[in-house]
Amino acid sequence: MTAPMDSAHVFVVDDDGAIREALSSLFRSMGFDVRSFSTAMEFMAHDLPDLPSCLVLDIRLPLISGLEFQSQLARQNIHIPIIFMTGHGDIPMSVRAMKAGAVDFLTKPFRDQDMLDAVASAISFDRSRRLDEKSLLSLRERYSTLSPREQEVMAHVTSGLLNKQIAGKMSLSEITIKIHRGHAMKKMQARSLADLVTMARSLGLSHNGP
Amino acid sequence: MTAPMDSAHVFVVDDDGAIREALSSLFRSMGFDVRSFSTAMEFMAHDLPDLPSCLVLDIRLPLISGLEFQSQLARQNIHIPIIFMTGHGDIPMSVRAMKAGAVDFLTKPFRDQDMLDAVASAISFDRSRRLDEKSLLSLRERYSTLSPREQEVMAHVTSGLLNKQIAGKMSLSEITIKIHRGHAMKKMQARSLADLVTMARSLGLSHNGP
DNA sequence: TGTCGGCCTATACCTTGGTATAGGGTTCCC
DNA sequence: GGGAACCCTATACCAAGGTATAGGCCGACA
Incomplete structure (x- = not known):
């Protein structure tokens, strides 16, 4: 009800600087707080804020694939919703990503609006997940x-x-x-x-x- | 607990007779009750049993696409889990299908084992969904x-x-x-x-x- | 050693829940 | 008109829940 558009974060990971730039300015124009990285490692070195956020991820990354990175995050119980982008992906890749809980899987080039829709849905999902988690945490604390x-x-x-x-x-x-x-x-x-x-x-x- | 492998049904819809044959015999060999159809219409004319079941669907069908058929089933509140097959699909198709709740999306040719895994998972999903629905229904009946x-x-x-x-x-x-x-x-x-x-x-x- | 917290018990007292029995009323329908 | 279903109330009684006060036992820890 009384929840305004509290600052939400979008993280972009893509090794193509031009795309990072374009997406950053797109998301910033929509009022999101944006951080972009060229590798998964860099992203992991960054502290995640305690705010609704999502991750926009190229599926082809240096060193580690986007899919591997996705399951790595899952193993570490990091639940940030993921939107994949790909230039040369295939169907099994997209299916695996979606089964693992990805919010969307966009093929380049995509329409800005499609990306924005995906991000909006991811942020809203994360917002409610965070609320649920917070109340469950406080419950567990009391129970302990x-x-x-x-x-x-x-x-x-x-x-x-x-x-x-x-x-x-x-x-x-x-x-x-x-x-x-x-x-x-x-x-x-x-x-x-x-x-x-x-x-x-x-x-x-x-x-x-x- | 006391639930044996009660006869589960697999419905196959594909306009290619050879594939229908091959899948039917594959599923039958695993103990499933199989019905196959060459069009969505034929499938709809068939009464759905009150048993765990799933639908194996080619995405390219005569008259109506698999995706359209999927949303048509959803609109009619028919919740049978769907496994898609495709020879010439693309990523947006697969993503749309998965977002709409498809269990899997296999590209032809696929390994028999992949299909069997998908069917097993779909059946198990449907079984528990049916149990939940049954108890909710009886609850609503009493409440009324x-x-x-x-x-x-x-x-x-x-x-x-x-x-x-x-x-x-x-x-x-x-x-x-x-x-x-x-x-x-x-x-x-x-x-x-x-x-x-x-x-x-x-x-x-x-x-x-x- | 003392003390603190968890654990178990008891008496006493009051509130709340639950049901049986017995009324009263209405509306709808045969 | 009579029955059936719903609705409301009352008295009476018993079972269950809840709390305060008070005490004893134990193990951990400073």
């Missing part, structure tokens, strides 16, 4: 402050067991369960059981098996 | 038996409000809320509040705003 017993009780509570049943399962008294449960609610900053259940699902604490 | 008031109460309950607060919001007495709530639990076959919350989320009944 629970003692082992509290985590255990939380799992049982959110799977729908009564305090009495949990007490039986853990061979504890019901009052102890109530205490742990209360602590879990406070630490997780849950305002209701419904809240806690939702949090547990986001954390992957669902033991819904027969 | 709730009276308007019961639905309203369910939404409030699963958003974490106390009976008392719901009563205030709806200008009703607390006991009435309890009644509706109890009915909702019974009709939804929820065994606990946690259950109901989960169901509400699956149904998209989340009013989590500040």
Whole structure:
């Protein structure tokens, strides 16, 4: 709602200086913050900002191919959305890139508008991914402050067991369960059981098996 | 768990009889139930089984292109996963297909194993999609038996409000809320509040705003 | 050694949830 | 008119949840 067009970053990696120039000025004219590099190494040496961003990548790079670089980023859990460009690519390349999650795969020469559309979609995707990740992170942080017993009780509570049943399962008294449960609610900053259940699902604490 | 390789269906659409033959025998040898067609129309005239299945589609078809057919299926809410084949396709085609959700996009000639891998992945995808859809459908069916008031109460309950607060919001007495709530639990076959919350989320009944 | 945090328990008390029973009302349809 | 479904309310009672107060046990750590 109240999210303006906070400065978004576009990273360009292409060994052709003319293309870097052209893309940089194109993106800058649209209000993006642009950084361009001629190799993947250079890009990796640069610190990624904590802002919505995307990577515009030529598939043919010095030393390492764009596809390899893509999977390298994935292995390092770097989730920046990627838009590929190619002058001489083939279909298997594009399919592999798209399967690996690329946002788009443009063949040179492309229309400026196509590139801008791809970047806009990538940025918007990254923005919402970042929001999701941020809230999940804060959730995990809160969860990590629970003692082992509290985590255990939380799992049982959110799977729908009564305090009495949990007490039986853990061979504890019901009052102890109530205490742990209360602590879990406070630490997780849950305002209701419904809240806690939702949090547990986001954390992957669902033991819904027969 | 107890899901054996229930008969899965592979549909082949290609105007080249030789290819239809070759693929049919390939898939049949792997235990799939195969139906082949030379046009999209023929395929559409065939009833789709309520079983995991996928569609192996040549991108160049008589009358209608494979890509058009793909979006036509999407418009009709037919979600069968698609594997494209092409002899003379280009990159933009493959990218468009993949963006629209195709499982794979193979260039002829392809290795049998590549096609089998794609089909296996498509079938497994469709199987889990069908399971999800089935449970969502049964959920919606149960939800539709709730009276308007019961639905309203369910939404409030699963958003974490106390009976008392719901009563205030709806200008009703607390006991009435309890009644509706109890009915909702019974009709939804929820065994606990946690259950109901989960169901509400699956149904998209989340009013989590500040 | 002391102390701090996690853990377990108990009593007491209050709030909330859940259901049965028993009414009252409406609308729609046979 | 009578039934059926929905809707609302009330009393009464019991089960479950939640918290405060208080105490004991243990291991880690300064």
